[in-house]
Amino acid sequence: xxxxxxxxxxxxxxxxxxxxxxxxxxxxxxxxxxxxxxxxxxxxxxxxxxxxxxxxxxxxxxxxxxxxxxxxxxxxxxxxxxxxxxxxxxxxxxxxxxxxxxxxxxxxxxxxxxxxxxxxxxxxxxxxxxxxxxxx
Ligand code: UDP
Ligand code: MG
Numbered sequence: 001x002x003x004x005x006x007x008x009x010x011x012x013x014x015x016x017x018x019x020x021x022x023x024x025x026x027x028x029x030x031x032x033x034x035x036x037x038x039x040x041x042x043x044x045x046x047x048x049x050x051x052x053x054x055x056x057x058x059x060x061x062x063x064x065x066x067x068x069x070x071x072x073x074x075x076x077x078x079x080x081x082x083x084x085x086x087x088x089x090x091x092x093x094x095x096x097x098x099x100x101x102x103x104x105x106x107x108x109x110x111x112x113x114x115x116x117x118x119x120x121x122x123x124x125x126x127x128x129x130x131x132x133x134x135x136x
Contacts (some may be wrong), residue, residue: 003082004080005079005080005081005082005123005126006036006077006079006127006130007078007079007083007084007087007119007120007126007130008119008126008129008132008133009075009076009077009078009118009119009120010068010074010075010119011025011117012067012068012115012117013067013068013072013073014108014110014114014115014116015116015117016072016073016074020108021040024104024108024116025038025076027090027104028076028087028090031080031086031090032080033078033080033086033087034078034080035076035078036076036077036078037076038075038076038077039074039075039133039134040074040075041072041073041075042069042073043068043073044069045069048064048066049065050132051068051129051132052064052068063113064113067114075133075134077134084122084123087119087120088121090103091104091119092109093105095109095111096109096110096111096112097112104116104117
């Protein structure tokens with residue numbers, strides 16, 4: 001059964017800063033994702049704290065939120081069949097050291113915190129995250 005789905009993708013500050021946004025968007029398009037919505041924004045730390053609320057008990061939470069709000073990011077709604085899992089495949093493992101060859105994090109990630117991209121981890125969270133950034 002075909003299941004067209006949407007997911008939220010973020011190009012994180014380390015990648016935007018290195019002007020990798022266009023290159024990364026091309027990779028999504030080549031992998032049959034449609035970029036339905038897109039905006040380049042800079043968020044405040046309190047917004048990053050809300051976005052990453054699920055991680056609030058983690059030791060890396062504070063640094064993670066400082067980092068996501070440290071510079072411009074590109075936020076996108078991506079659409080294709082099985083968008084959530086296909087995006088996670090293309091992204092690769094959280095730590096670029098463990099990411100498979102050819103994945104975005106292997107290619108562009110600098111470290112576990114500066115790992116270039118975010119992607120929703122479930123269909124349910126995708127809806128929540130899309131609504132977080134694109135409320136209209
Ligand atoms: N992170 C970190 N240190 C860790 C684990 C995660 O800095 O030990 C950061 C990393 O940038 C990651 C984000 O926190 O992308 C969210 O973590 P999650 O486990 O949700 O990884 P993801 O879903 O992004 O692969
Ligand atoms: Mg996650």
